[in-house]
Amino acid sequence: MAEKDSRRKSREKRKAGLRELLRVPGGERVDLSSYDTDSVPLGPGDKSAGKAATSRMGEHLADLQERLFAASTAGDRRRVLLVLQGMDTSGKGGTIKHVIGFCNPSGCRVRAFQAPTEQERAHHFLWRVEQSLPRPGELGIFDRSHYEDVLVARVRELAPREEIERRYDEINRFEKTLADDGTTVIKCFLHISYEEQRRRLLKRLDRPDKHWKFSPSDIDDRALWPAFQEAYSIALERCSTSYAPWYVIPSDHKWYRNWAVGRLLLEHLRELDPQYPKPDFDVAGCRGRLLAQ
């Protein structure tokens, strides 16, 4: 009976779309080991179907992105912020290349967050994030984000524990303000397994054209894998909210990761349903003036 119930729930989730399926409920303890990293819960079932589906999605994404941008020229303040987080090699950069690559670069604002500079450290941790937010009509993409301040900062004790504890609420308030101001916040945790990370790091070492992506510090971070997973669990539990939910993306398969992030973005853009603005000028009159010129 319980199994039947769970199957029904799962069917309902599928119907509700990928968002419902991958969304972290929030407020509940998150056990990341119970989330498959190599599953393909909805959508295409294999690599070639996945790549084809992602490619087909490209033009819909580009079309909706153009509409979002067009709407902003008539005062629509809505915009989208895609936050990508995950362990080294989880594919934050690859997702940007293969999914955001479909979009018009003019409407995208990509920002990669590294260890804060001296100037950034002198400010509140959200200061540098505020500088990088998408403007109305834009699609903003964060490759890492303010979550580093409760992830690596927690694991490596870069701030006093009570300050770290305060930050979760600060992040929630910050994201509530973004949402109220018309920003659709989509936060994706690209979830890979410990073994898959090893394979990818080894591949980086095997290929001279990938060496630049590798740093010995990646191995030091990897030694802290359980602590990082724990830090992610806490962030997902405390900061997956109705106005800025977290999604766990099974990311051992790059093609599935790309499809799933693209699909999430598409579902959100479709819901926003941005419209080309109606002209606020006399079209026929302008045509006449042009023909007379």
Place this chain on the structure above:
Amino acid sequence: MAEKDSRRKSREKRKAGLRELLRVPGGERVDLSSYDTDSVPLGPGDKSAGKAATSRMGEHLADLQERLFAASTAGDRRRVLLVLQGMDTSGKGGTIKHVIGFCNPSGCRVRAFQAPTEQERAHHFLWRVEQSLPRPGELGIFDRSHYEDVLVARVRELAPREEIERRYDEINRFEKTLADDGTTVIKCFLHISYEEQRRRLLKRLDRPDKHWKFSPSDIDDRALWPAFQEAYSIALERCSTSYAPWYVIPSDHKWYRNWAVGRLLLEHLRELDPQYPKPDFDVAGCRGRLLAQ
């Protein structure tokens, strides 16, 4: 004999690549009416060949862009700044969509310059430009630029004439500093005819999904066409320098414009010849550590 000479010169130019062919000599009076807007001086000869050639160029652009970015992680400060200028509908946005669209969004910094805000006007006209420059390893793209301050500013007398006159030298000094600091500056004037602009503006009026790109003020600007062409001529004459040359791109054919700008970018990137950095860590040692983890 003169004709033979001119044919020989033209052949030599072709061999030297698109750069030599389209580059404005600088320091000489520029007569824009002598530059064809619908010619296809080098490269593919028709639309379908042009589109195919541009598409093939895409992966080379993406490869070199990745190398440029990779090199920056090892201290290479080189970067590229592509400046796009042209009358309304000349295709600044289209070029970004169709050419820069091949590149990895993570390594691109696109900035569109509109009429300066109150804050921007309170600063020197180059201030907002400095905020928007590409970082080492990046490809920066300006949709309009500091040249607006000697173009629309000159035509509409937005500043005293003696200040406008001073700006050409200020721009040259600014661009010299950029070049000395490792920035390859590529400035493209997308050159269309008066008739082609009319066709494109009419098309924007005909299509509801293009209305947002139209503004009645475009017609007012168009009425000042000769003054704008003159302002462009002066800017090209005074600011096409060895360290930051101007190129006139025949832009009546969108497919040729895309191919030509892509090709210019490609020629410059090939000359920069950025290399993946050599590892500054012990590859075998790291592999061993990873396998033991």
